[in-house]
Structure formats: C-alpha cells, structure tokens
Amino acid sequence: MIQTYKPLTRVVLIEDNNDVREGFKEIIGTHAEYVVVNDYPSCVPALKKLSSDKPDLVIIDLEMPEMHGIEGIKRIKKARPKTVILVVSVHEDSKMVFDALVAGAMGYLTKDTDPEGLLKALDELMKGGAPMSSKIASLVVKSFQRSQDTPLSERETEVLALLSKGKTYHSIADDLFISMETVKTHIRNIYQKLHVNNKTDALIVAEKDNLI
Numbered sequence: 001m002i003q004t005y006k007p008l009t010r011v012v013l014i015e016d017n018n019d020v021r022e023g024f025k026e027i028i029g030t031h032a033e034y035v036v037v038n039d040y041p042s043c044v045p046a047l048k049k050l051s052s053d054k055p056d057l058v059i060i061d062l063e064m065p066e067m068h069g070i071e072g073i074k075r076i077k078k079a080r081p082k083t084v085i086l087v088v089s090v091h092e093d094s095k096m097v098f099d100a101l102v103a104g105a106m107g108y109l110t111k112d113t114d115p116e117g118l119l120k121a122l123d124e125l126m127k128g129g130a131p132m133s134s135k136i137a138s139l140v141v142k143s144f145q146r147s148q149d150t151p152l153s154e155r156e157t158e159v160l161a162l163l164s165k166g167k168t169y170h171s172i173a174d175d176l177f178i179s180m181e182t183v184k185t186h187i188r189n190i191y192q193k194l195h196v197n198n199k200t201d202a203l204i205v206a207e208k209d210n211l212i
Helices: 018-028 043-048 069-079 094-103 115-126 134-145 154-164 169-176 180-194 199-208
Strands: 009-014 034-040 057-060 084-089 107-110
Touching: 009 018, 009 043, 009 115, 018 034, 018 115, 034 043, 043 069, 057 069, 057 115, 069 084, 069 094, 084 094, 084 115, 094 107, 094 134, 094 154, 107 115, 107 134, 154 169, 154 180, 154 199, 169 180, 180 199
Parallel strands: 009 034, 009 057, 057 084, 084 107
Antiparallel strands: none
C-alpha cells in the first residue's frame, strides 16, 4: 500500500520581540504538521521574502518598527491571497481589532494565550475557522450589539467605554496610544454630541441608548 504524505503547513512569524518570536518557534516546533520556514522582526524583510518563503500561514504582531502590522497584513493578502493570517497582539481596542480583520486577518489572539491555545488556534485556522481570544470575541459581539444610530465615532465610543470602566484620562491615552489632549478633545466631542456636560450624564445616556 502506497502511503501519501501531507505536506507540512509552512509558517512565517513576524514579531519584533525576539523572546516572543523564539517562544512561538518552540511551540510550533512541537506540532508535527507545521514548520516555521522563516521569522522576521518586522514586515519589511518578511514581504521581500514572501515569494520564496511561500507561507501557508503568517503569525503577525501589530505594533512593529518600519511598518505597522495592519499594513503588512494588507500587503501579504495582496501578494498571496490564500495565505492565512493570525494576529497575536497585546492590543485589545476595537478599532485595532477591526482594522486587522478588515485588512485580511482570519484570527486574533492576545499574547497571554497559552501554548495549547495557540496550537488549537492554528489547527482551527487551517480548517477554515476564525479563532479569537475570549476578550476579542466579546469585543466583536458587543460591537454588533451596539446601536447603529450612535452619533459617536468609533474612537469616541472606545473613549466612552474606557470612561465607563473608571479609567483616568491618562490611562485612556496610554491604552489607545493617543495624547492626553486628544483624549480631552474626544471627551468634549462626546459631551457635545450627547448633549451633556459631565461624565455621569454621558454614561447615563450611553447606557440608555446602548452606545457602549
């Protein structure tokens, strides 16, 4: 009887943290069906080698030097439409998640995912699934449940959601990678659009109208 061998799934890693990258290589190396053909600290060198690496699967971070991961995702999908892309990132804000998914990512995990969870996600991806960390899945579901008639922009909604969790202006700026002045501008706009003068009233309106 002639045995047929399934070719290994070719994986490329794009992650600027060397320790994280090496950790991913070690984890993926324990799976008999996957092989890491190359790894890169940023998108630029990875894109140059796409044609020779021929990845079936790319695992990519978002905040990286030279080129943002979302732009990298777009270029990978343009060059290799059939390549499956998994984001593994510390970022959990809705705009970053949706930008990554719209760009072409099929899955999104946070970096606190354990090794078993990562390998399960890879298997799910290669079977046509769309694995997401529970926090990310919750974010996606909540976004669909929000009122479609909201007067707020996506970023203003994020700011208001963080305010509802008791976050300070400073921590909101850190979480969203924006300046304090930008946070204050968003909050002024929120108050104006909701016709309120303070945080308490803004949150009452947001709760009543299902804005966050």
